[in-house]
Every structure is written in C-alpha cells, then in structure tokens.
Amino acid sequence: MYLALKVSDLDNVATVFAEGIQAGAEIEVRDKKGESVVIRALDPIPYGHKVAVREIETGEQIMKYGEEIGVASRAIAAGNHVHVHNLDSMRGRGDL
Known part of the structure; x- marks a missing residue:
C-alpha cells in the first residue's frame, strides 16, 4: 500500500509520498x-x-495545506491525480 499525507482538515487533496503508483x-x-x-x-x-x-x-x-491553491477546471473524482490538467492555479496570475 502507498502513502499520502493530508495536512489540514480543509484539504481535499493529499500529497503522495511513494514512487510508481499506478491506476488501481x-x-x-x-x-x-x-x-x-x-x-x-x-x-x-x-x-x-x-x-x-x-x-x-x-x-x-x-485545498492543500489548508490553503487554496487553485480551482478545479473539471470534475475530479476521489483517487484522481490532481495537477495542471484539472487544476487552474490562482497564484501569481494577476488577472483575477
């Protein structure tokens, strides 16, 4: 079994601390x-x-580490990889 850590109760994502996690x-x-x-x-x-x-x-x-890091650009299911393909970053944009 692989490990991921969720730092805050507000978080809806966790950080993976393992190599080679495959679907399933x-x-x-x-x-x-x-x-x-x-x-x-x-x-x-x-x-x-x-x-x-x-x-x-x-x-x-x-939400990661209790802070907003962006918004979902599409629906994300529990267990999905969360990255630039389904997250729009809100940091440093200057247009919002």
Whole structure:
C-alpha cells in the first residue's frame, strides 16, 4: 500500500509520498491526527503530486495545506491525480 499525507482538515487533496503508483493501487491517506483512510488511485500519480481525497466539482477550490491553491477546471473524482490538467492555479496570475 502507498502513502499520502493530508495536512489540514480543509484539504481535499493529499500529497503522495511513494514512487510508481499506478491506476488501481491502494493509497493510505493519513492526516495530522494519525487517522487514515484508504482510497484507490484512478490514475498513475507521480511522487510528490496530489491525489483527490474526495469528489471535487468543477469550479471548486482545491485545498492543500489548508490553503487554496487553485480551482478545479473539471470534475475530479476521489483517487484522481490532481495537477495542471484539472487544476487552474490562482497564484501569481494577476488577472483575477
């Protein structure tokens, strides 16, 4: 089983700390309280990237470390890889 960490209760993504996660793999998502839940990867997820820990609707804020890091550019299912293909960054844009 692979490991991902969720730092804040506000987070809807967790950071993966494992190499070689393929679609179908089980990921244990641990939080800061030591509690964990197991989700199934729907996509390959590289080390250090994000995995959705719950359903995220189009336009919903993506929360990591308790901070908004962007918005979902399309619907994201729990277990999906979250990256530039489904997240619009809000940092440093200057146009919003």
